[in-house]
Amino acid sequence: MSESATLIHLILRGRRSAPLVRDEEDWQALADAARRTLFWRGGSICGCRCEGSDMHFAVMRRHAAIGAMARHLSGVYANHLRRRWGWTGGAFNHYAAMVVDADLYLDDLVIWLHRPPDFSSPGSGLVWTADDAYTKPHSSTWISTHDVLCALGGAGTLAYRWRRSERMAPELVAVLTRGACLRRRGISLDDGAANCDVEQIVRLVASHCQVPYEDLCSPSRRRALGLAKAIAAVLCARRGASIAAVARLFRRSRSTLIEQTEHYRKTRPHRFEHAERMLEPPLHEQRIHGAAAGLSEWGRAGVRDRVPTNPP
Numbered sequence: 001m002s003e004s005a006t007l008i009h010l011i012l013r014g015r016r017s018a019p020l021v022r023d024e025e026d027w028q029a030l031a032d033a034a035r036r037t038l039f040w041r042g043g044s045i046c047g048c049r050c051e052g053s054d055m056h057f058a059v060m061r062r063h064a065a066i067g068a069m070a071r072h073l074s075g076v077y078a079n080h081l082r083r084r085w086g087w088t089g090g091a092f093n094h095y096a097a098m099v100v101d102a103d104l105y106l107d108d109l110v111i112w113l114h115r116p117p118d119f120s121s122p123g124s125g126l127v128w129t130a131d132d133a134y135t136k137p138h139s140s141t142w143i144s145t146h147d148v149l150c151a152l153g154g155a156g157t158l159a160y161r162w163r164r165s166e167r168m169a170p171e172l173v174a175v176l177t178r179g180a181c182l183r184r185r186g187i188s189l190d191d192g193a194a195n196c197d198v199e200q201i202v203r204l205v206a207s208h209c210q211v212p213y214e215d216l217c218s219p220s221r222r223r224a225l226g227l228a229k230a231i232a233a234v235l236c237a238r239r240g241a242s243i244a245a246v247a248r249l250f251r252r253s254r255s256t257l258i259e260q261t262e263h264y265r266k267t268r269p270h271r272f273e274h275a276e277r278m279l280e281p282p283l284h285e286q287r288i289h290g291a292a293a294g295l296s297e298w299g300r301a302g303v304r305d306r307v308p309t310n311p312p
Helices: 024-041 066-085 104-114 144-150 156-163 170-177 200-208 223-238 244-251 254-268 271-304
Strands: 006-014 044-051 056-059 096-099 127-128
Touching: 006 066, 006 104, 024 044, 024 066, 024 223, 024 254, 044 104, 044 144, 044 170, 056 066, 104 144, 104 156, 104 170, 104 271, 200 223, 200 244, 200 271, 223 244, 223 254, 223 271, 244 254, 254 271
Parallel strands: none
Antiparallel strands: 006 056, 006 096, 044 056, 044 127
16 A cells, blocks of 8 residues: 555535436446546545445545545546436535545445445445455456455455455444545645646656657647657646646647547556656655645745734
8 A cells, every 4th residue: 555645435426316327337437437537636446336326435545636536537427427318517516525544444444335235225226336346356447456455364355255244333334434524624635736846747757758848848749749748747637736737838728638648548558657657756756845845935934924024
């Protein structure tokens, strides 16, 4: 498990009472929306449950803001609902998110999300979970199972099946569903953009791809530059920057940059992960320096507030 990752219980609630996932086609559309979100925002999803108008996810967040991940995921899936079911207007209410201690409760959260349906409750037949990712290996590539299976010990899948068959204690369910709720307590994890230096990331990508920084920021449409721009856009987005800010630096429209990047996501996905691995050390150092600079500026501002500019 990455030291910088934070476990979040993310909840998306539909604005209508109609089920958000009705059949296999909807479930596959949600899987595609999740893959796109993870590609753009990083992190991983360890578990998922869709029941009626609620969607629950166990998200391992890295750098990008949880709000950005929630908006990306709900936005992509809302487009599917509009195309297939003719929905109009907003499809989701504001997301809710709870921080959960991954060392103590990661396996519990996933097992609770994948619990069997309660057939005594109305609409229990319309429950979709990512349980197959743990019982049928490699069946759901958008679900990351490694950390959960490690937390369960050497028994792995057998331990998962046994734990899933057991009834979970109400006290434990309360921890998983009423923990450190970000919205209720006013806590924010949307801090990625504050320490994201778009220009510096683009310079690192230019060096990695062996193209001049000035060419990368030009309107040129050379193929090598197009791939480098796509890599830079994704690395910036994964660290909290807006895609619009990156598009302005490249003198491109936001939609054009997204379309170009989606093309490379499908045709050359390995280039993005390779760049992420190679540039992780300097990007991590940049993030630390950015946070330190922010604290230093905050301290100087505090001193200016305390010292009058015109002492008597």
